[in-house]
Amino acid sequence: SAVISQKPSRDICQRGTSLTIQCQVDSQVTMMFWYRQQPGQSLTLIATANQGSEATYESGFVIDKFPISRPNLTFSTLTVSNMSPEDSSIYLCSASSKNTIYFGEGSWLTVV
Amino acid sequence: ELKVEQNPLFLSMQEGKNYTIYCNYSTTSDRLYWYRQDPGKSLESLFVLLSNGAVKQEGRLMASLDTKARLSTLHITAAVHDLSATYFCAVGRLVFGKGTKLTVNP
Numbered sequence: 001s002a003v004i005s006q007k008p009s010r011d012i013c014q015r016g017t018s019l020t021i022q023c024q025v026d027s028q029v030t031m032m033f034w035y036r037q038q039p040g041q042s043l044t045l046i047a048t049a050n051q052g053s054e055a056t057y058e059s060g061f062v063i064d065k066f067p068i069s070r071p072n073l074t075f076s077t078l079t080v081s082n083m084s085p086e087d088s089s090i091y092l093c094s095a096s097s098k099n100t101i102y103f104g105e106g107s108w109l110t111v112v
Numbered sequence: 113e114l115k116v117e118q119n120p121l122f123l124s125m126q127e128g129k130n131y132t133i134y135c136n137y138s139t140t141s142d143r144l145y146w147y148r149q150d151p152g153k154s155l156e157s158l159f160v161l162l163s164n165g166a167v168k169q170e171g172r173l174m175a176s177l178d179t180k181a182r183l184s185t186l187h188i189t190a191a192v193h194d195l196s197a198t199y200f201c202a203v204g205r206l207v208f209g210k211g212t213k214l215t216v217n218p
Binding site for chain 1: 145153202206211
């Protein structure tokens with residue numbers, strides 16, 4: 001299995017600021033993904049983080065708001081830009097390894 | 113557009129009883145996942161089902177997949193309190209169902 005570490009695990013952010021979430025996988029993986037889970041809701045895919053090229057965003061998510069980097073096969077970052085209270089959510093990094101998709105512990109963001 | 117429906121969304125059951133959670137999806141997919149999420153925690157992978165007729169079992173949980181019916185089931189046998197959690201199915205590029213919040217009462 002793949003072990004995925006995310007930082008920060010929690011943060012309280014001021015409206016209008018940006019925060020970058022880091023995701024580290026303990027082995028090289030082809031596919032990495034970023035999800036959002038709003039309180040009491042299911043998970044929504046934000047984007048697929050592509051190594052060496054721009055991320056692929058799902059409908060409703062744009063690069064200006066959620067820039068993503070993937071410099072190598074074990075690491076990715078997600079930035080939540082110009083935050084508003086509606087961005088308060090859990091952001092989850094995931095990676096595909098051996099037919100299973102594993103999730104990090106999540107980054108719990110509260111925007112005040 | 114792939115849509116995934118789970119039912120029931122809420123399930124309260126007594127210890128020792130059996131029950132089934134259903135996951136229907138709208139378009140053909142070659143794999144289906146089941147996850148467990150405890151309150152305040154991330155997702156734990158339970159099963160990956162890769163082919164029609166696939167059946168996997170772990171403890172009191174058994175998952176099956178019927179790709180022709182576009183249906184997966186998660187069967188709970190003789191429930192215990194420790195199984196209380198939210199269970200999600202996900203299909204394809206991880207389009208998630210809304211989750212089934214399971215509460216097992218003594």
